[in-house]
Amino acid sequence: MESSPHMNLLWVVLLPLIGTLVPLFTERFGRNICTFSVAILPAWSLILVLMFAGDVFDGQDIRQSIDWIPSMGLDLSFRLDGLSLLFLFLILGIGLLVILYARYYLSAKDSMGQFYAYLILFMSAMVGIVTSNNLIQLWIFWELTSISSFLLISFWSHKSEARKGARMALTVTGAGGLALLAGLLLIGNIVGSFDLDTVLANGDLIRSHATYPIALTLVLLGAFTKSAQFPFHFWLPHAMSAPTPVSAYLHSATMVKAGIFLMARFYPVLAGTDLWFMIVSLTGLTTLLLGAYIALFKHDLKGLLAYSTISHLGLITLLFGLNSELAAVAAIFHIINHATFKASLFMAAGIIDHESGSRDMRKLNGLWKYMPYTATLAIVAALSMAGVPLLNGFLSKEMFFSETLNQSTLGSLSWMIPLLATVGAAFSVAYSLRFIHDVFFNGEPIDLPKTPKEPPRYMKVPVEILVTLCLVVGIFPAYVVGDLLNVASFAVLTHEVPIHSLAIWHGFNIPLFMSFLAMAGGATIYYNRRHLFEFQSHFDETDAKHIFEGIIQSIVIASQRIITTLENGSLQRYIFLLLLFTLAMGALPLLDLTQNTGSRPQIPIDGVTITGAILLIMSAIATVIWYRKRFLALIFLSVVGLIVSLAFAQFSAPDLALTQLSVEIATIILLLLALFFLPQNTYKESSNRRLSGDLLVSGLIGCVIGTICFAMLTTPLSTISDFFIANSKTGGGGTNVVNVILVDFRGFDTLGEITVLGIAALGVYKLIAKMRIYMPTRDDKGRAWSNDPHPMMLEMVSQSLLPLALLVSVYIFLRGHNVPGGGFIAGLITSIAIIQQYIAHGVLWMKPRVSIDYQWLIAGGILIATATSVGSWFFDKPFLSTWFDYFSLPWIGKFELASAMLFDLGVYLTVVGAVMLILANLGKLTTSERIHIKEND
8 A cells, every 4th residue: 555645654764763863962961851852753653653553454564665776676665564563563662661761770871872872773773674675675774783783782891791792792693694695685586576575475486496495594594693593592691791771672572583573574485395394493492492491590680581582582483483374373472472571571680780789699589578569570570481371471382382282393203392392381480480589589688789679660660561561461362462463473474364262261271281281390390400400510611702702713813824824925926826816717717618709800900000019018028027127117118008008099099098198107207206215226036936937827817818808809799888979968968978978977986086096195195294215326336316406408398398288288178078188187287297397397496386285186176076066966967967058158159068077177186186296295205305304314
């Protein structure tokens, strides 16, 4: 259905995201105002969701799509169905309660604004996940949850365990995110679309595809790592070093549920095969038992709740892995129940820690006497976790037992699943009893940092609301969550939900017997816990944090060894290995090419071309042979550049020829200045053996690249040049296609290139600004430099050429939009003309005559180019598009004005500033001032 203007689904996602910035500005006005301002936008988003809820309950799925990159088929696409609605209630509803709770939990030393900003960022990411209707968009929000949870877990960054726990969580969930991306790309490739509606409609195609096992494994890796399933469960307990509001929100109601949401969302696509049932059910069963068992032995309150969370997440995963539609309904029901009782338990644990100063259950005894109201709330929530009748946990656990009886996942051994499920439930009763008895009864507190007391009134409100839900859902399940469960289950199953009963009493049956057996067994386990603790003490307790850090350090050491072996400081080795790899990658495909000559006619060879090619080859070889003779090597190198420029001109590329020639001159001057400061004589760097190897690799590279070039040049191909030629005049207002491409079609590239050029020039300037370099006074033959470094003839000729060069530069600049030229070439000509004056007259003569700050010239050029790009908007043109029109003036006639000229001016100024900043400052190293400083040093 189409959403009305006042009920825009996009705002459900955007409002919390905008709210990320709010606390950073309102923190200064006090804690109450900051909390209230933070809650406004998520509350508004929740109100919008409630306004949509009626349509969803009526069976309508709401969609909204916004064009993003239409040419690539990418849209911002959102959906709201029953599953999304359920998770939005959890994310936004519990999120608002956590915001209120955090107001009283955080101390005055904590940055409340920073905490709320991280929390709302995470909330926005979760909202984005559950409402995304595009696989790639879903993954982007998925990764945002990993990043924002890292910030939340490490909020108390002064604590080592917080930093290590955050790194562990980010590493595990981030690695799972990469696996998920690969799986989503495979699914999108199978279906031919990343649209979630299309994917969900092609479940049979995906399951029958050859890559289904790979895609399933990758997606499940993403889900298992996020929802802390075995063997990736170890990160969740160590994330408990985060503030308790984070644990109550991320690790019970939202983040760990993201993996569960993923399994639910892709249930109609990936489920229904033996592979799915085997992997998901066994992983869930293992996680259920392992988490329940370890939780019993934890002395830390949040540690016990963390492992109990792992166990319950395993329970939900096991339900999704059973070959039963009712099992999926039970899983969704337990998602609701677990979020309510576990979030309230975490908040209660936070209150106990906040008011007593400890979370150690060996010290927390008899708190009923000091905080009876909090104890009552915590006991009700813990009983719900244990699955006691008249509480919501009992109902979903009874459905769980029922579904374990109606499955055949393990064939003839399927009887083990209900048995082990009952054992896991018994342990959940045992650790729930330990939570209740050891904390609130069992004598008096032992060595607590402060005397326990009830918390501030409003700190208990979120716990009261959640515990009330545990009771209300447990007593009136069909009335409270029946409709929500039905629409969420319909979204998962994609068809009518099988008949099920949400009632307190279903008569005496096996699931009820299993429930009472679990409660009796749990009480027995807890009563005899001393024997279990003694048994467990025989095993060495392993700290996953230390193991993880050890693995990371081992990887770092191994990587360092590899780097040390490869990166030994020899540039020659790096180039050799790079060329060897290029040779292997380039030559192997050519072995399958039976004929490298295409049907395209070859250009006839004439004497001029042969002569130029010989000169090019001989000059390149001479440069390599006589590279120690600097001036001679530079002459040969300049011949190479000149021949290349002439080749561009011959093949109808005058712009490239002019650019190449200008760059060649500027580069030769730069090399002359740089080589002047290097040692006059160098030793032979390479042995004959290495020279032979280098010669062999370079020869083979030349043969391979030559073969590839010949095959490409003789093969007919269609290029994008036809588009540029056809649209250069009409779209860019110029007949010089090359310049129009630079300032319009690919103007963003040019803007980026001149920015990089400016940054590079500033970097070079900073490197040499205070450099003290040895000043050679003799050449390599021992002959002294001339006493007349600035001959009169050179001075006079240079002064005469300067006006002409600047005039040519202006001419080249003005004509560039329609004939060969432009700002880049003109900038190089101007730079060469000015640097020629430095060469002829010296820096001391030029300093008072040219007082230009080249840094400001670079900044001005980039600013003009950027302003011109933005200015296109004022003419209803896209960013960096050229605006042009024709005008007439008396005696001048008709002429054209284009905004590209201003963009070209920015290019011109940046080029002049960058080239002069480098060359002029290199030249200053040879002034008498620097020589005088060197002598004094």
